[in-house]
Amino acid sequence: MSIRTLAGLAPGEAGVISGFTQMDGFTQRLMQLGLLEGTEVKVLRRAPTGDPLEVEVMGYALSLRREEAELVLLETQG
Numbered sequence: 001m002s003i004r005t006l007a008g009l010a011p012g013e014a015g016v017i018s019g020f021t022q023m024d025g026f027t028q029r030l031m032q033l034g035l036l037e038g039t040e041v042k043v044l045r046r047a048p049t050g051d052p053l054e055v056e057v058m059g060y061a062l063s064l065r066r067e068e069a070e071l072v073l074l075e076t077q078g
Contacts, residue, residue: 004076007069014042015074034058035072
């Protein structure tokens with residue numbers, strides 16, 4: 001297991017949310033959208049420029065900017 005940010009995953013990679021790099025109002029908003037500790041998240045695709053990225057969480061697709069995805073810490077295989 002290794003710890004990475006959501007922004008560091010390539011399309012097709014997945015991980016389990018282990019926490020956040022900071023806790024503030026925006027992080028609370030991410031949690032309201034379903035990005036909760038213990039939840040699996042998978043990167044579906046990225047825009048050609050790498051921003052935004054689309055992830056699957058709790059059965060639905062969510063688009064995040066790179067700076068937002070960098071707030072989410074994941075445990076990944078390898």
